[in-house]
Amino acid sequence: MGLYVSKNCRFTVAVHICALLAHNAGKPATSDWIAESVNTNPVVIRRTLSALAKAGLVKSWRGSNGGSVLAHPAQVVTLAMIFRAVDDSEGPALHQQPPSADCPIGAHIQPVLVDMIASAESAREKVFSALTLADVMNSIQRRAA
Amino acid sequence: MGLYVSKNCRFTVAVHICALLAHNAGKPATSDWIAESVNTNPVVIRRTLSALAKAGLVKSWRGSNGGSVLAHPAQVVTLAMIFRAVDDSEGPALHQQPPSADCPIGAHIQPVLVDMIASAESAREKVFSALTLADVMNSIQRRAA
DNA sequence: AAATTTGTAATCACGACTGTAACAATTTTA
DNA sequence: TAAAATTGTTACAGTCGTGATTACAAATTT
Numbered sequence: 001m002g003l004y005v006s007k008n009c010r011f012t013v014a015v016h017i018c019a020l021l022a023h024n025a026g027k028p029a030t031s032d033w034i035a036e037s038v039n040t041n042p043v044v045i046r047r048t049l050s051a052l053a054k055a056g057l058v059k060s061w062r063g064s065n066g067g068s069v070l071a072h073p074a075q076v077v078t079l080a081m082i083f084r085a086v087d088d089s090e091g092p093a094l095h096q097q098p099p100s101a102d103c104p105i106g107a108h109i110q111p112v113l114v115d116m117i118a119s120a121e122s123a124r125e126k127v128f129s130a131l132t133l134a135d136v137m138n139s140i141q142r143r144a145a
Numbered sequence: 146m147g148l149y150v151s152k153n154c155r156f157t158v159a160v161h162i163c164a165l166l167a168h169n170a171g172k173p174a175t176s177d178w179i180a181e182s183v184n185t186n187p188v189v190i191r192r193t194l195s196a197l198a199k200a201g202l203v204k205s206w207r208g209s210n211g212g213s214v215l216a217h218p219a220q221v222v223t224l225a226m227i228f229r230a231v232d233d234s235e236g237p238a239l240h241q242q243p244p245s246a247d248c249p250i251g252a253h254i255q256p257v258l259v260d261m262i263a264s265a266e267s268a269r270e271k272v273f274s275a276l277t278l279a280d281v282m283n284s285i286q287r288r289a290a
Numbered sequence: 291a292a293a294t295t296t297g298t299a300a301t302c303a304c305g306a307c308t309g310t311a312a313c314a315a316t317t318t319t320a
Numbered sequence: 321t322a323a324a325a326t327t328g329t330t331a332c333a334g335t336c337g338t339g340a341t342t343a344c345a346a347a348t349t350t
Contacts, residue, residue, distance in 0.1 A: 032326085038240065047328090063317020064317055065326085079261065103181075107289070108289055116280075123268040140253045140254060144249060185339075188342090191296065211295045241307095
């Protein structure tokens with residue numbers, strides 16, 4: 001029914017899915033079961049699972065007894081891998097329309113900002129590269145205790 | 146007329162505005178003049194100028210000979226200040242609907258992700274804090290030469 | 291008084307996003 | 321072989337964010 005959306009939450013949902021699969025210890029999980037924990041529609045889960053599968057992070061099977069499992073141990077799956085698999089946002093956007101080439105600022109600001117934004121995004125990605133799904137599982141267990 | 150918008154470009158526009166004001170060396174710039182370089186509508190410029198003014202980064206005057214100037218030297222204005230003034234986006238969003246509290250993962254994943262996302266955003270902000278408007282001006286001049 | 295400029299509200303068109311229904315394809319089970 | 325379960329994918333609806341635009345009051349200079 002399209003409720004309030006401030007921005008995309010695919011990364012959050014994807015990490016949630018991967019955490020459930022890790023917790024499920026190799027037993028295939030159905031999109032219906034995952035959707036109950038995430039509190040959304042199973043199609044939303046299957047869409048995200050599809051993106052994760054294309055990135056090689058999960059494997060899925062159709063049919064009776066079908067479902068999805070993690071393709072790799074939680075220790076080697078980083079949040080950066082999950083982010084790249086489901087979210088293509090890349091920081092602040094450049095101008096909608098190209099700025100004036102007749103202006104000394106307008107003529108050169110875009111490549112300058114591209115570099116600066118890229119280095120900022122790179123710093124963010126570095127943090128996600130240092131965090132694994134196993135770290136997520138540990139933090140969850142610590143909070144549950 | 147509402148063209149294609151992948152995500153907001155207010156940060157880019159704000160840096161462009163500040164660079165123009167820096168280049169203008171204290172002479173008040175009108176929103177019409179700025180809009181020509183940025184290639185957008187003057188109201189869009191005034192909206193962003195308004196946000197920059199609320200953050201204390203620019204000063205504006207109405208009336209004939211009105212316009213805007215930088216409130217501080219380019220050396221002390223960081224991209225982080227500009228970003229915070231105009232963009233309130235804060236990385237990947239959490240779940241649309243709260244996840245199931247009955248699930249061991251669903252019950253605890255949100256605070257875990259909040260922390261991890263915050264540390265990633267903090268790394269990004271750190272890069273923007275180390276870059277000043279003067280750096281932007283230098284990079285532009287280097288490219289113009 | 292006239293001209294200029296900002297500040298701000300209202301509105302429009304468009305795209306992104308999530309949720310939902312529908313259904314073919316695949317796989318297991320009886 | 322038939323039935324049931326499950327994924328994969330398309331299509332579409334509702335809502336929101338975004339930038340462009342119009343309009344006009346408020347402020348300032350000439």
